[in-house]
Amino acid sequence: MRKPVIAGNWKLNKTIAEAKALTTELVAGLADVTDIEIIIAPVFTALSPVADLLKGSPLQLAAQNCYPQETGAFTGEVSPLMLKDAGCQAVIIGHSERRQLLKESNELINQKIKKTLAADLKVIFCIGETLEEREKDLTLDILTTQVKGGLLGLAPEQMTDVIIAYEPVWAIGTGRTASNEQAQEAHSFIRGLLLGLFDQATADACRILYGGSVKPANVDGLMAQDDIDGALVGGASLKAADFCRIVKFE
Ligand code: 13P
Secondary structure, X not given: OOOOEEEEEOOOOOOHHHHHHHHHHHHHHHOOOOOOEEEEEOOHHHHHHHHHHHOOOOOEEEEOOOOOOOOOOOOOOOOHHHHHHOOOOEEEEOOHHHHHHOOOOHXXXXXXXXXXXXXXXXXXXXXXXXXXXXXXXXXXXXXXXXXXXXXXXXXXXXXXXXXXXEOOHHHOOOOOOOOHHHHHHHHHHHHHHHHHHOOHHHHHHOOEEEXXXXXXXXXXXXXXXXXXXXXXXXXXXXXXXXXXXXXXXX
16 A cells, blocks of 8 residues: 655765766666666765756655755755755654754754755654664654654645654664564554644555665565564665565565
8 A cells, every 4th residue: 555665874974986887787787677666865966967867767856955945045055846856755854863963853853854845845854763762662652752743733635745763872883683574563553643743634645664784684574563664774775686685575
């Protein structure tokens, strides 16, 4: 019922030449995939050259961040409209690295989500608890605050363009994946939050991705869970063979 999404977050990696080389490999390896939505997110400087290579392929392009203003005196920032102009179909918003390193608040993330949707782009909205929060048994509280804060004021119709990515911070880049059961429990809880905030149809239709050390070796078990609709992949998305295998999960 929900079309799976596999997204690659390239983070702060790859020059333009390297990004183009990886994209060429992915386009060749994934040309025949029609039943999975595939998204790649290079750095800002590589977006436009990668967009050129994606023309005519089923792969979509995402940016890793945006600023919630269209134009103006905001030195160093990039707006959703400019990302669309560069060829993007989506923007990753609220990644834990930005929440932690750049102190992004739920309020700022909410503004970014609204501006991105207004520019007719899809949002990959990231949430997830730290290890400390999990150990203090605060996971569900944190997820509740992040989901309610990030989606504040959105209408149910707008949720068709929102993909949620549950990424427990302790599983990101650590090689320590959440177990299938831990991930399923969090995803099912998040879907319940959507039911409370919106309605049954919205909760049923929303794609919820898992992120955190997803690899060819663990993707199949994760994707077998009822409420896991895809993956947001970091490290393994930088290697064409690994990312192609993750997209072709079994
Ligand atoms: P890793 O797959 O490298 O753990 O990164 C996950 C992530 O943060 C994707 O956004």
